[in-house]
Amino acid sequence: xxxxxxxxxxxxxxxxxxxxxxxxxxxxxxxxxxxxxxxxxxxxxxxxxxxxxxxxxxxxxxxxxxxxxxxxxxxxxxxxxxxxxxxxx
Numbered sequence: 001x002x003x004x005x006x007x008x009x010x011x012x013x014x015x016x017x018x019x020x021x022x023x024x025x026x027x028x029x030x031x032x033x034x035x036x037x038x039x040x041x042x043x044x045x046x047x048x049x050x051x052x053x054x055x056x057x058x059x060x061x062x063x064x065x066x067x068x069x070x071x072x073x074x075x076x077x078x079x080x081x082x083x084x085x086x087x088x089x
Contacts, residue, residue, distance in 0.1 A: 016035075019031070029044050030044075030058045045057070
């Protein structure tokens with residue numbers, strides 16, 4: 001994983017990312033959040049996969065999402081501030 005581990009996203013994600021891993025049966029849900037933009041992405045991977053490999057995949061996805069939001073700010077779904085209604089559930 002030489003090249004993948006050396007990728008630098010400090011220009012896109014200056015404060016890094018916050019990771020969360022939730023094992024669910026044979027799979028694990030890996031989420032990453034950019035603390036600056038508060039954009040969140042997630043992937044589902046094999047539970048037997050290496051943790052750092054899953055983190056690299058979700059970090060790449062987050063970097064692409066943040067970059068896309070900078071290029072076209074209106075096209076990325078914004079986080080809702082209002083509480084969910086019964087229809088949202």
